[in-house]
Structures are given as C-alpha cells and as structure tokens.
Amino acid sequence: MSRLTVRKAVIPAAGLGTRFLPATKASPKEMLPLVDKPLIQYTVEEAVASGIEDIIVITGRGKRAIEDHFDRSVELEENLKGTGKSQVLHQIRQISNLANFCYVRQSEALGLGHAVLCAQHLIGDEPFAVILGDEIIDADVPGLAQLIHVYKKRHGAVLGVQDVPKADVSRYGIITPKRLSHGLHRVEDLVEKPSPADAPSTLAVIGRYILPPEIFPILRKTAPGKNGEIQLTDALKTLAKKSPMYALEVEGQRHDAGDKLGFLIATVEFALKNPALGAEFRDYLSTRTHTTSNNRRG
Numbered sequence: 001m002s003r004l005t006v007r008k009a010v011i012p013a014a015g016l017g018t019r020f021l022p023a024t025k026a027s028p029k030e031m032l033p034l035v036d037k038p039l040i041q042y043t044v045e046e047a048v049a050s051g052i053e054d055i056i057v058i059t060g061r062g063k064r065a066i067e068d069h070f071d072r073s074v075e076l077e078e079n080l081k082g083t084g085k086s087q088v089l090h091q092i093r094q095i096s097n098l099a100n101f102c103y104v105r106q107s108e109a110l111g112l113g114h115a116v117l118c119a120q121h122l123i124g125d126e127p128f129a130v131i132l133g134d135e136i137i138d139a140d141v142p143g144l145a146q147l148i149h150v151y152k153k154r155h156g157a158v159l160g161v162q163d164v165p166k167a168d169v170s171r172y173g174i175i176t177p178k179r180l181s182h183g184l185h186r187v188e189d190l191v192e193k194p195s196p197a198d199a200p201s202t203l204a205v206i207g208r209y210i211l212p213p214e215i216f217p218i219l220r221k222t223a224p225g226k227n228g229e230i231q232l233t234d235a236l237k238t239l240a241k242k243s244p245m246y247a248l249e250v251e252g253q254r255h256d257a258g259d260k261l262g263f264l265i266a267t268v269e270f271a272l273k274n275p276a277l278g279a280e281f282r283d284y285l286s287t288r289t290h291t292t293s294n295n296r297r298g
Contacts, residue, residue: 031065050143072093113219127213128210137206143252157236172204175247191233211239253269
C-alpha cells in the first residue's frame with residue numbers, strides 16, 4: 001500500500017453533546033437529524049465520496065445507536081419489502097454498504113488527541129483522515145477529497161482551514177501560515193483558542209485532517225492540557241516542527257452543526273436544497289417572513 005493512499009478515516013464520536021442537552025441526554029449528538037439523515041451520515045458520505053474505504057468510529061457509553069444505524073436491520077428491510085416501499089428499502093440498504101465500519105470504545109473523554117490515539121492499532125503505518133462529525137461541508141468537491149489531493153502532491157499532513165472573523169478566533173485552533181499559493185499555506189505553528197489580540201491569523205482549523213502515522217508516537221508523549229485532555233493541536237504543533245505541514249482553505253459552505261444556532265442554520269439550508277421539500281419549505285419561509293414583517297409594521 002502506497003504511503004500516499006488514504007484509505008481510512010477516524011470519526012471521533014465519544015463526546016457527551018452537552019451543548020444540545022436535554023436532547024442528547026439519552027441519544028447521541030451524532031444521530032441528531034439534519035432534515036432526513038443523522039449528522040454522522042453526512043460525514044461518512046463525504047469520506048466515502050473522497051475515496052475512503054474504512055471508517056473507524058470512536059464511540060463511548062450510550063452511543064450504540066450509531067452502530068445500529070450503519071448495521072443492517074433485517075426486520076425493517078422485510079417490512080419495507082412487504083409494504084412495497086422499494087425506494088426506501090434501497091436507501092436503507094445503501095447505508096450499511098457505504099464502507100467497512102469498525103468501532104472503538106473510548107473509555108474516558110480524554111480529548112480529541114486521545115480519541116485519535118485509540119485508532120492506532122487499526123491505522124497501522126498508513127496516512128489517515130480525521131473528520132469531526134459536527135462540521136458539515138456542502139461542496140461540489142467533497143471537503144476531504146480536497147485535502148487528499150493536496151496530500152498526494154505535497155506528501156505532508158494537511159489541515160482543513162477557513163478564514164473566520166477575528167472576534168471568533170477564540171473558538172478554534174488557529175494556524176500561523178506561510179502562503180504558498182491561492183488557498184494553500186505552510187503551517188509554521190498552531191495555537192488553541194487564542195484571544196483575538198494574540199491570534200497569529202484568522203485561519204481556523206475546521207475539523208478535517210489528513211495525518212501521517214508519525215502523529216501517534218507524538219500523541220503518546222503529549223502531556224494532558226486543559227481539563228486534563230490530550231489536545232490534538234499540541235501534537236500537531238510538534239509534528240509541524242519535524243516535517244512539512246500544510247493548510248488548505250476548503251472550498252464549499254461549512255456549517256458548524258455543533259451548536260444550536262449552527263445546527264438550525266444547517267437544517268434550513270439543507271431543507272431548501274432537498275428535492276422533495278425545498279420548494280414547499282421555501283414558500284413557507286417566504287410566507288412566514290412576509291407575515292412577520294407585516295406584524296412588525298402593524
């Protein structure tokens with residue numbers, strides 16, 4: 001297997017989803033429906049469309065619904081077959097055939113770096129992708145595929161980034177960039193959630209990574225940081241000093257579905273694009289906006 005072939009993706013999904021409580025008290029955040037599919041399915045579909053064959057989901061307590069979603073449900077399939085719902089049956093069967101799935105339990109919430117480290121025995125000596133499931137990227141060319149293209153040309157770790165307002169930099173990992181070409185940068189350094197005054201740029205890491213296996217020994221030596229968690233950013237800082245690391249400004253519409261407002265905005269945008277719902281939903285929004293505007297005037 002070529003060291004330039006990216007076949008595996010890690011999806012960390014062991015978080016508690018506290019920003020969506022009480023909805024996530026007994027249901028995984030990753031299974032919240034974005035119109036008609038759970039959030040994590042959009043992530044998996046992006047990975048598969050980018051050439052990924054093996055999906056490694058890092059789960060935790062109470063996440064069994066994720067496994068069930070990507071598994072076959074014979075009883076449901078038989079019911080759909082018996083009622084003549086062939087189109088829905090096809091959609092359901094496609095879900096379990098998207099990729100090869102493997103699940104690893106993260107026993108404690110010890111940070112993103114620790115979650116990635118949990119997959120080491122399944123990654124081996126290969127480059128791999130990391131995708132955060134609450135970052136939804138709507139793009140003609142899948143976001144992850146854009147990063148893989150850069151990796152094949154540059155032979156170094158690649159981070160997906162987006163230019164964000166300076167007031168928002170404290171929410172992200174921020175890179176110190178050296179511009180190479182339009183949208184592509186060499187990563188000189190990274191800092192986790194800096195204040196606007198201390199931020200080296202406004203280019204924020206957005207939850208898409210292509211990493212070499214050399215990240216694993218670095219993660220093992222990375223000391224826990226804030227809240228006792230092993231931060232992936234800290235390991236990336238070390239990796240950037242040892243080998244070339246790149247940042248690509250991902251093309252496409254990014255939705256931060258990890259908070260309530262971002263999730264609602266993503267729901268509206270994807271509903272408007274839905275072939276079955278879009279036209280009626282657009283009419284509803286237009287009527288609703290018009291009614292609200294008239295009420296304010298009154």
